[in-house]
């Protein structure tokens with residue numbers, strides 16, 4: 032889409048997009064920083080839209096300085112960094128990008144799990160270091176026959192479960208959503224952790240799930256257990272996780288998200304049975320392109336006075 036640069040609507044941009052994606056935004060909108068948008072009341076009065084990414088926080092104080100704001104659109108499925116309640120009170124539409132990133136995030140969850148069980152990063156380092164010339168690599172463990180618990184069977188949880196089925200595993204889950212699925216529902220996360228060998232966290236972030244995976248859940252998962260987190264770092268008590276791993280009360284963990292990104296508990300970074308990736312769940316070129324397209328289409332729709340395409344579920 033090529034638009035007349037003079038007619039590009041001004042929008043506030045919170046967060047940084049990779050250059051190729053920023054170029055797409057710049058074709059259609061004039062991006063302002065929060066300071067540029069709020070420094071001059073005349074400019075602020077003309078800003079009706081805000082764009083961000085789901086791993087950024089949009090402060091309510093910024094929205095309060097934008098009296099004409101009509102829409103906040105995030106590139107990502109999570110909206111835990113957006114003051115949605117306040118936006119709703121103001122009549123500001125909030126949109127996210129569900130669906131277009133499901134395959135990428137679910138594929139990463141499966142990849143992290145297999146890499147964790149078979150210790151692939153350690154195996155790679157073992158060969159590169161030349162240690163194979165003197166020694167044999169340690170045994171991992173398989174996925175077939177394992178009991179896998181999914182915390183939160185929303186879109187992502189269901190997508191992960193569907194991709195796990197061919198691996199001959201016993202799938203169970205916990206969470207408020209109880210869709211019509213062929214998996215057993217556990218009454219609580221602790222009960223689920225107690226029943227399974229592997230716990231995969233795919234629930235939404237936010238106050239309702241803060242530290243949902245705590246020391247009690249990790250104790251229930253036990254010393255032969257594995258944890259995979261592709262949801263939000265805030266869902267896991269990272270200090271309790273590091274302590275459980277250091278004490279041998281958990282066998283291993285694969286984490287794509289962290290409580291204080293981009294900072295990571297140094298104890299986790301030092302452990303060989305921990306796999307760490309930098310929040311890359313949706314980080315494929317095709318997925319991020321599709322996410323941004325949907326984000327921009329949401330902005331255009333609301334600015335045209337039409338309903339948002341994918342409003343967040345208040």
Ligand code: 8YV
Nearest residue numbers: 084085086106107108109313
């Ligand atoms: C990234 C995510 O934050 O969609 C989400 O909620 O956490 C990830 O997809 C997002 O892709 C950042 O643009």
